[in-house]
Amino acid sequence: MSDPAEDVVEELDSLGHLTGVEVEDDPDSAETGGSEDLIQTPFDPELIDVVTRNTTVDLLLSRVRTRRVDLQPDFQRQAGIWRAQAKSRLIESLLLRIPLPTFYAAEADDEVWAMVDGIQRLTTIVEFVEPEAIAVEPLRLRNLEYLGQEYNQATFADLPARLQTRLRETELIVHLIRRGTPEEVKFNIFARINTGGLPLSRQELRHALIPGEGRAILKEWADSEAFKSATGYGVRSDRMADREMILRFLAFRLTDPGSYTDDDFDLFLRTSMRALNKLPKVAIDELWEQFEKALHGAYEIFGDYAFRKVERKGGSRRLPINKALFEAVSVNLAMMTEDEIAVLIRRHRRVEKKFLDLMSDVDFQAAISQGTGDPAKVRFRFDAIREMLASAAA
Known part of the structure; x- marks a missing residue:
């Protein structure tokens, strides 16, 4: 044997x-x-409430600032996975008007959004545009692929006003699982859509x-x-x-x-x-x-x-x-x-x-x-x- x-x-x-x-x-x-x-027990499909929010970076930042988005500051993967270059490339994509993948969040009873899929992306945006909202050092851009050396080591404050506005007005898509959706269904949804990367x-x-x-x-x-x-x-x-x-x-x-x-x-x-x-x-x-x-x-x-x-x-x-x-x-x-x-x-x-x-x-x-x-x-x-x-x- x-x-x-x-x-x-x-x-x-x-x-x-x-x-x-x-x-x-x-x-x-x-x-x-x-x-x-897989769903283990029967559920009422009428209780499933998923809505799509077309929002902007500025509006999401407002939610972060007022603690209406839960970024889980000790979320290990958020803290350790993305290195400075990956973060910089994400900001560069926004500056180049390249759309980001969809975000997924779950709404708690107090209407706070728990960001589940996209937390690394959102944390990077906050770290660059409004780092004081999460008490971190400002992100500095580095090793940009298309914008060249002009913005190397730049913080958000170093960008021209037009690029700052472009970032703040960037539209993002958030699929929000509303409160009232059964918990087992909520977990099931995230297990199904959570296929990007690891x-x-x-x-x-x-x-x-x-x-x-x-x-x-x-x-x-x-x-x-x-x-x-x-x-x-x-x-x-x-x-x-x-x-x-x-x-x-x-x-x-x-x-x-x-x-x-x-x-x-x-x-x-x-x-x-x-x-x-x-x-x-x-x-x-x-x-x-x-x-x-x-x-x-x-x-x-x-x-x-x-x-x-x-x-x-x-x-x-x-x-x-x-x-x-x-x-x-x-x-x-x-x-x-x-x-x-x-x-x-x-x-x-x-x-x-x-x-x-x-x-x-x-x-x-x-x-x-x-x-x-x-x-x-x-x-x-x-x-x-x-x-x-x-x-x-x-």
Whole structure:
């Protein structure tokens, strides 16, 4: 029988770099070519309200200035993908009157637009024309292709008045999904249209469409030394895989894995993110203490191989983080006492042997590799890890 670890594939970030996180081979996942973007339950087509807004750069800037457009300033791909030359070429296109692709946004109950497709383009425009609106340094043009050296290193203020006006009056097309459209349909629409370049990950969509305190919590925890050290500083944040891992931990601390019956794992995570938005600080602090305890315990027990599959044939290759293992191990350790974890740390060799035996179980391999959102597989992997830890401690 072949070793499943040989077939492990690692996720890529928006620049094609390895993220340190294993791709989930989920037949229902849109990210692996599956059907996760299909509607799971019937809906009323009359509730779908998508309108087209013909607006201008100036009007969008006004919305940004008054915080009526949510640019998600910590949106990783917005912050890191576009280099100065790419940004300059976008501004040059506007100056040359070359139309930009359509923008897509979702309207929240307070009429704020969450910009989902086109956020990099809009952020670049704001950075050049009105950088103070998002508290960044003005963008300077460089390496222009057609406008030559005349405007090299120019800011918006350096442009002639006619070009400034041309930029501000540039027309843009925004397809707006109005409030009242069912959430599952909203996510479905963005999954379908989000095909330019590298599609947004599910967590990037959740981040864009579910504003609230949860965003800041996931970012803070992902940036913590506890998380980074426990995962071997190996999880890149560009596609928000780190935040999804933390959300999955929180989801199964807010919902008992043994009672998990949801057929739509993405809906489960969205519901959990909204629940996170409503948690009082005392509950967040308690969850953080549990999370930190679990991360410390996992690293002390498993070392550099925490939350990763291991090869059965004695190989020493360190595989990428497995999300399903991360949630199952971290949640089980979070529910243990400090003394119980201390016993496992002392007996870490025994834990490692039993974990290696568990990795030889075909059903367990399936539970952490394929269709990981299936309720039966969720319950199986959580039970298996709990029993493995209990056996090692006995």
